[in-house]
Amino acid sequence: MTLDTTAVTGTDVVLSVRDLSVVYDGADPVRAVRDVSFDLARGEVLGIAGESGCGKSTLAYAITRLLKPPGRVASGEVVFHPADGPPVDLSTLHGEPLRRFRWNRVAMVFQGAMNALNPVLSVRRQLADVFTAHRPELRRAEREERCRELLDLVGIGPERLSAYPHELSGGMRQRVLIAMAMALRPDVVVMDEPTTALDVVVQRDILEEIDRLRARFGFAVVFITHDLSLLLEISDRLAVMYGGRIVEYGRAADLHAAPAHPYTVGLLRSFPRLRGERTVLHGVPGSPPDLSRPLTGCAFTARCPYVFDACHHTDPSLRVAGTTRAACLHYDPALRPDGPPEALRAGRFDSGPAECAVEEAGGDPPVDTTGRQPRREAAEPPQASTDPVTAQAESAPERDGAAPETGPWPPTGGGTR
Numbered sequence: 001m002t003l004d005t006t007a008v009t010g011t012d013v014v015l016s017v018r019d020l021s022v023v024y025d026g027a028d029p030v031r032a033v034r035d036v037s038f039d040l041a042r043g044e045v046l047g048i049a050g051e052s053g054c055g056k057s058t059l060a061y062a063i064t065r066l067l068k069p070p071g072r073v074a075s076g077e078v079v080f081h082p083a084d085g086p087p088v089d090l091s092t093l094h095g096e097p098l099r100r101f102r103w104n105r106v107a108m109v110f111q112g113a114m115n116a117l118n119p120v121l122s123v124r125r126q127l128a129d130v131f132t133a134h135r136p137e138l139r140r141a142e143r144e145e146r147c148r149e150l151l152d153l154v155g156i157g158p159e160r161l162s163a164y165p166h167e168l169s170g171g172m173r174q175r176v177l178i179a180m181a182m183a184l185r186p187d188v189v190v191m192d193e194p195t196t197a198l199d200v201v202v203q204r205d206i207l208e209e210i211d212r213l214r215a216r217f218g219f220a221v222v223f224i225t226h227d228l229s230l231l232l233e234i235s236d237r238l239a240v241m242y243g244g245r246i247v248e249y250g251r252a253a254d255l256h257a258a259p260a261h262p263y264t265v266g267l268l269r270s271f272p273r274l275r276g277e278r279t280v281l282h283g284v285p286g287s288p289p290d291l292s293r294p295l296t297g298c299a300f301t302a303r304c305p306y307v308f309d310a311c312h313h314t315d316p317s318l319r320v321a322g323t324t325r326a327a328c329l330h331y332d333p334a335l336r337p338d339g340p341p342e343a344l345r346a347g348r349f350d351s352g353p354a355e356c357a358v359e360e361a362g363g364d365p366p367v368d369t370t371g372r373q374p375r376r377e378a379a380e381p382p383q384a385s386t387d388p389v390t391a392q393a394e395s396a397p398e399r400d401g402a403a404p405e406t407g408p409w410p411p412t413g414g415g416t417r
């Protein structure tokens with residue numbers, strides 16, 4: 001697959017998310033998204049990875065203002081930056097302005113194509129509904145023409161307009177959903193597991209389709225999946241979520257070449273490589289944290305082979321970790337003046353917490369566990385930028401008040417600071 005490799009500067013931001021937290025209210029409130037910040041550049045693909053229940057869909061609903069009770073945004077903000085006007089704080093939109101914003105500016109492809117389409121309405125009716133709601137001025141013949149164009153856009157013949165969802169293959173249903181999201185030419189499309197239920201051949205076709213459409217219309221994509229290897233291939237930048245938080249963030253190529261957070265290392269170590277030597281695969285043993293219970297310290301403590309004392313009581317925030325940003329206390333020079341353990345630097349994930357028992361050097365070379373090619377070539381060092389995650393990493397101390405980063409890690413590449 002040929003993917004557009006236009007560089008993303010990160011300066012022309014279309015959507016900015018700041019310290020976003022989402023709670024599902026109830027007897028035991030679930031803190032599904034915790035203090036998430038990122039900027040989405042115009043036209044870029046931001047991949048969001050993480051295992052089931054880490055808050056990916058909740059984040060998607062929050063940034064599209066589709067969150068329903070008992071979910072609510074507890075704090076933080078999402079700001080849309082139109083190319084042709086002043087920024088819009090999404091929390092201020094209600095009623096008709098909100099309705100106009102959704103789908104026109106930010107559209108979503110929902111998780112689970114079969115459930116997202118109405119089973120008793122034809123494809124024609126469901127596509128036409130978008131135009132009826134948002135382009136009421138269109139006459140019936142014009143709506144029909146637009147619906148045909150949309151299907152054509154995603155490689156489906158117009159004869160399928162009369163079909164019902166159950167008469168289409170999974171891949172076709174997903175294409176219809178993508179067509180629907182494209183209907184009003186939005187600036188941002190949030191795609192929640194758009195290819196997860198599809199076989200790899202159809203998955204690839206759909207990814208190519210998305211990339212083609214993105215190149216043609218210039219929209220930015222937030223692509224959500226638990227498949228990190230897939231994201232490495234299609235994303236410009238990546239955010240790895242764990243326990244409702246972003247625990248690692250960076251350019252896809254950097255994250256692939258030198259993952260910093262133990263969880264990312266564990267995820268990358270879970271994929272077989274297609275080329276090169278055979279290596280022993282490690283999963284990430286254990287289960288994600290229960291987000292309805294109070295979390296003390298790092299949420300990854302129970303599963304982390306690199307856990308040490310401070311992890312049990314200090315909640316790490318994102319900070320510079322080599323070429324990416326990671327929420328791990330091993331990158332806090334006040335706590336670890338010698339930097340992270342050699343094994344972590346080398347990309348090893350020997351399962352099970354062992355109070356840093358894996359300090360010994362050597363072992364496997366880091367990563368390329370997927371056999372996939374990252375979308376970008378290894379990049380220049382991260383720039384000082386307006387990106388809030390970067391800014392947070394560059395400025396924020398740990399929550400218990402760490403010293404500024406002046407330690408010897410990373411040993412080279414002072415430009416990353």
Ligand SMILES: Nc1ncnc2c1ncn2[C@@H]1O[C@H](COP(=O)(O)OP(=O)(O)OP(=O)(O)O)[C@@H](O)[C@H]1O
Pocket residue numbers: 024030032050051052053054055056057058059069070071111226291
């Ligand atoms: N309506 C709800 N009420 C209460 N808790 C919820 C609700 N919806 C989701 N949650 C909880 O919020 C957390 C995040 O859920 P979310 O669906 O966002 O995860 P996800 O990363 O999208 O998972 P998956 O990969 O399985 O789709 C989970 O602990 C989930 O149980």
Ligand code: SF4
Pocket residue numbers: 261262263298299300301302304305306307308311316327328329330
């Ligand atoms: S070493 Fe500690 S802070 Fe880092 S991921 Fe493991 S448990 Fe969390």
Ligand SMILES: [Mg+2]
Pocket residue numbers: 056057058111192
């Ligand atoms: Mg989900």
